[in-house]
Amino acid sequence: MNTFAQLEELEDLSGTKVTYYTVRFEGREHNELEDFIVRHQADAKIQDEFADLLRWIQRIGNRTGAQPRYFRHEGKAAALPPAAGLLEIKYTENLRLYCLPVSEGLVVLFNGGVKTKTARTADDCPVVRPYFKQAQRLAQAIDGCIRQKDIIPDLEKRKLIFEPDFTVEI
Amino acid sequence: MKSPIIAAALAAIPAENTRFVDKNLDISEQVCALLEQKGLTQKQFAQMLGKSESEVSKWLSGLHNLTLKSIAKMEAALGEDIVITPQQAQAQYAHTVAVRLELPPWMEMDEMTDQPIVDSVAGNYAFAA
Numbered sequence: 001m002n003t004f005a006q007l008e009e010l011e012d013l014s015g016t017k018v019t020y021y022t023v024r025f026e027g028r029e030h031n032e033l034e035d036f037i038v039r040h041q042a043d044a045k046i047q048d049e050f051a052d053l054l055r056w057i058q059r060i061g062n063r064t065g066a067q068p069r070y071f072r073h074e075g076k077a078a079a080l081p082p083a084a085g086l087l088e089i090k091y092t093e094n095l096r097l098y099c100l101p102v103s104e105g106l107v108v109l110f111n112g113g114v115k116t117k118t119a120r121t122a123d124d125c126p127v128v129r130p131y132f133k134q135a136q137r138l139a140q141a142i143d144g145c146i147r148q149k150d151i152i153p154d155l156e157k158r159k160l161i162f163e164p165d166f167t168v169e170i
Numbered sequence: 171m172k173s174p175i176i177a178a179a180l181a182a183i184p185a186e187n188t189r190f191v192d193k194n195l196d197i198s199e200q201v202c203a204l205l206e207q208k209g210l211t212q213k214q215f216a217q218m219l220g221k222s223e224s225e226v227s228k229w230l231s232g233l234h235n236l237t238l239k240s241i242a243k244m245e246a247a248l249g250e251d252i253v254i255t256p257q258q259a260q261a262q263y264a265h266t267v268a269v270r271l272e273l274p275p276w277m278e279m280d281e282m283t284d285q286p287i288v289d290s291v292a293g294n295y296a297f298a299a
Contacts, residue, residue: 012176034175041179051187054179059195069202069231082231 004167005138007151007160010109015062019158021108023138023168032111036097039113046114049095053081057097057109065104074098074122076143077110077135093117096128098135100142105158108142110135137170190235198230200252201244208248218247 005023008031013020024031030038040050057080060070071078080097094115100108111131119125122132145151145168152161205215216226228234229244245252254262 008171010176011172012180030175031171031173034173037175037179041182048187051183052191055183055188055191056195058180059191064195064199069227083228 002169004169006167007108007142007162009160013058013061013109015058017063017065017158018061018105018107019160020057020061021106021160023108023110026167033109036109036111040095043114046093046095049081049093053095053097056081066101066107067104068101071099071101074132075136075139076100077132077139079112079122079135096122096131098131100135100139102142102146102153102160103155103158105155106153106160108138108160110138134170138168141168141170194234194236197236197241197252201230201248204248204250204252215247219243 004026006026007021008024010020010022010033013033022031022033028035037054040046043050056070060066064070070082071080072082077098077100080099081095094117095112096115097112098110100110102108111134113128113131115122115128116125119128122128125132142151145162146153150162150166153159154161205212210218212226212230213223216223219226229236229240241252251258
């Protein structure tokens with residue numbers, strides 16, 4: 001069965017360098033980023049990771065733009081935060097938020113979870129696998145819509161242009 | 171769309187996390203700007219530091235908990251400051267003075283914004299009557 005999702009601009013998070021979007025699946029109370037926040041904000045084990053990730057998204061949105069080096073590129077989608085943990089940083093868990101960087105000024109944020117430490121890839125992890133797969137499908141669908149010009153990225157104004165009732169089908 | 175859930179989550183970010191992320195990103199941006207200025211690739215920079223390219227790439231990801239030792243290594247390799255303290259900045263720029271440039275008489279100033287008036291249609295500066 002096909003699922004439909006609407007694109008929503010995230011005004012609270014967007015800055016002068018990046019406009020962020022997310023998707024809301026038909027009939028859902030929360031959009032995907034809200035769902036990610038609601039599921040993780042009270043988890044004491046990932047308090048630092050969660051706060052850093054949100055600030056990270058906000059900061060690149062205001063200061064640097066969504067440069068490729070600031071993402072983990074995983075298949076058709078990408079994940080945040082970027083790889084940084086090998087040497088000195090010691091996050092206790094592996095929080096992942098999947099997304100689609102359309103350009104340096106346009107990013108669509110999806111959903112995510114805490115990747116199991118023993119899992120080598122997102123596909124090996126029972127927790128993040130559904131979000132990873134969903135991100136791949138959404139990224140492919142959005143990319144297809146851009147190619148068919150159902151979604152037009154305005155790179156100068158950092159906006160995705162689409163009809164008000166437009167839905168992405170996955 | 172405004173979201174009370176997202177706004178509340180952003181407002182709850184502790185000051186310590188904000189500073190950690192901001193400083194990390196600032197350092198990463200500063201190093202990348204210096205590499206560009208010196209025409210160095212990340213690979214060449216890694217060789218100068220005696221590190222692997224992937225290790226340096228993680229340093230420059232902007233979310234690495236850089237130690238002072240790592241920053242000092244990068245500063246030594248580049249021969250430039252990456253981080254300076256407010257006291258250092260004050261000493262370094264003590265003799266710098268702000269200069270206000272006089273506008274030509276034909277250019278109008280907006281008294282509210284203290285900026286030259288730009289003709290929004292033509293993109294030209296407005297001429298004083």
